[in-house]
Amino acid sequence: MNVQTVGLVGAGQMGRGIAQVCAVAGSNVILNDIDDEAIRRGLLGVEAGLARMVSKGTIAENEVGSIRARISGSIEVRQLAACELVIEAATERLQIKQDILKALDGIVRSDAIIATNTSSVSVTKLGAVLADPSRFVGLHFFNPVPVMELVEVIRGLQTSDATFDTVVGFAKRVGKTPIDVKNSPGFAVNRILVPMINEAIFALHEGLASAEQIDAGMKLGANHPIGPLALADLIGLDTALAIMDVLCSEFNDPKYRPAPLLREMVDAGYLGRKSGRGFYVYPDARA
Structure with missing residues (x-):
């Protein structure tokens, strides 16, 4: 066609x-x-x-x-x-x-x-x-x-x-x-990527390092073009949470449990770039 x-x-x-x-x-x-x-x-x-x-x-x-x-x-x-x-x-x-x-x-x-x-x-x-x-x-x-x-x-x-x-x-x-x-929950990329982002949120919640330091660590230490928390803001925290919920439910495996901070931020309406605030603040954001 x-x-x-x-x-x-x-x-x-x-x-x-x-x-x-x-x-x-x-x-x-x-x-x-x-x-x-x-x-x-x-x-x-x-x-x-x-x-x-x-x-x-x-x-x-x-x-x-x-x-x-x-x-x-x-x-x-x-x-x-x-x-x-x-x-x-x-x-x-x-x-x-x-x-x-x-x-x-x-x-x-x-x-x-x-x-x-x-x-x-x-x-x-x-x-x-x-x-x-x-x-x-x-x-x-x-x-x-x-x-x-x-x-x-x-x-x-x-x-x-x-x-x-x-x-x-x-x-x-x-x-x-x-x-x-x-056809599998999260397919290929998000099956790998979003749990990594989720783990970065756990690390932030536990006070392991600041958002800026976590992102700098993955950019400079793992050669990622963007840090996981900045990437979560770009994707949308609501979307990241929805993906983690699907992975956790479909695989019935606690390793996919969404970070509590991720869920709390979505509840607060802090969705990332599209809402103007996530792990970082975006004063010029427009939904």
Whole structure:
């Protein structure tokens, strides 16, 4: 299938990032969310992302208008009926994702592919709510989407070869490097990465070192480009907590227990960059 129009359900950090890379690659994009304000913020985020690309010389300034024109927004999910590929990029909550997928199942064309950008939830479990789960697949982009090269492609038990092959080709066309990952809690990257972040939060909570010192230690001692606590702020502490909860529940192993400080910060609304405060303070943050 030649994917010409992509639908995104969710105009947050991930949805608008995916919309941006798809539009830059030449696809038309319909960005969907629950209200006009969410879509407005999403489109502003895309415009800011394009401006950063211009400043870095990645795209020319005279390209911005045509790229932006390829992205439209709608609160009506039925507007996604024309898409060859629809990607769910909502919050990391099973019931929310299942409700979205059920709604999409009755709207999108019968040969369209439905994908999820989930970072931890079972693709097999999500696909089971669809009438035809063979057209469902995991397509996990990483934040910030315009910068990060990787996409994990996760085949559920029901995913067809044609569906898998199409999204692998699509990922390459939008400039990403896809890897084939088994359907398992957290998949490959987050199975390794988020427990490491969680352990850094335990170390902070225990007073082992300050946030700045922990991050400096991992940057200078392990050659990480960004410290684990700063990375948690970038990912979103609510997302990190949701991933740890999935790992702990699905593996039934206490080694995946979320750090109490992580849960407390999420309860306080300290979600990282998107809320303006996490392990660090971001005075210019805009949700």
